[in-house]
Amino acid sequence: MNNSYSWAVHHGLQPGDRVLTHKSFFGIVQHHSLYVGMDTDWNAWVIENVVGEGVRWTRLDDLIQRNGAISGIERFFGSEVQRSASVNRALARIGLPYDVLSYNCEHFVNEVLHGQRKSKQVEVFGGLAALLLAVVVVRSL
Numbered sequence: 001m002n003n004s005y006s007w008a009v010h011h012g013l014q015p016g017d018r019v020l021t022h023k024s025f026f027g028i029v030q031h032h033s034l035y036v037g038m039d040t041d042w043n044a045w046v047i048e049n050v051v052g053e054g055v056r057w058t059r060l061d062d063l064i065q066r067n068g069a070i071s072g073i074e075r076f077f078g079s080e081v082q083r084s085a086s087v088n089r090a091l092a093r094i095g096l097p098y099d100v101l102s103y104n105c106e107h108f109v110n111e112v113l114h115g116q117r118k119s120k121q122v123e124v125f126g127g128l129a130a131l132l133l134a135v136v137v138v139r140s141l
Contacts, residue, residue, distance in 0.1 A: 004060040007070070008035070008044035016076030016083040018109050019046055019060075021067035031067050032109040033058070034090045047090040049108035054097045055090075076113070086112050 013019070013035045023031040033048035036057075044060035064070065076083050089112040098104060106119040 002042060002061065003064075004044035005038065005042040007060050007064060008038065011070060011073055013044065013060075013073065014076065014083070016078070016086045016113070018074035018076075018113065019063070019070055020072035020074070021063060021069070022071050023067060023105075030071065030106075031063075032105040033063060034087070034109050034112060035060070036087050036090060047094065049096070049098050049103065049105045051098050051100070054095060055093045055108060057094065 007013075015035060015037045017035045019033045019035050020030045021033070023029040031048070033046040036045050036047055038044055046058050046060055046063055047055060048058050048063065049055045050058075076086065078086075090108075093108065093112065096103065096108075103117060104119055107117040110119070111117045
């Protein structure tokens, strides 16, 4: 067995579960990926959307080595048919390009799980940027 198998078993991962790891900014920004299962060599796999590479397969070991320990898991709640459909939607998106504002890792996972390209992180940072801009404009008057 290998580390990815151990991580997947330890966390009780099932295909369709969202896996969160810290991305940057002291853990404020989370990286989202979708757990898709094990291969015949007991490697655990996720599909993620990565800066400069787009949507791709990644071994869970490699994700953890790059970003650090799993910081959260959002369990898939739905039927096995819905779980399988979510994984198939993720597979169909392999190769799509990354865009920080319109198709980042969170957009990708929300799209395959919920049918909506949404990113709360982009919304929060966009709101903060707008607030900061408003403060600068008001102060300059």
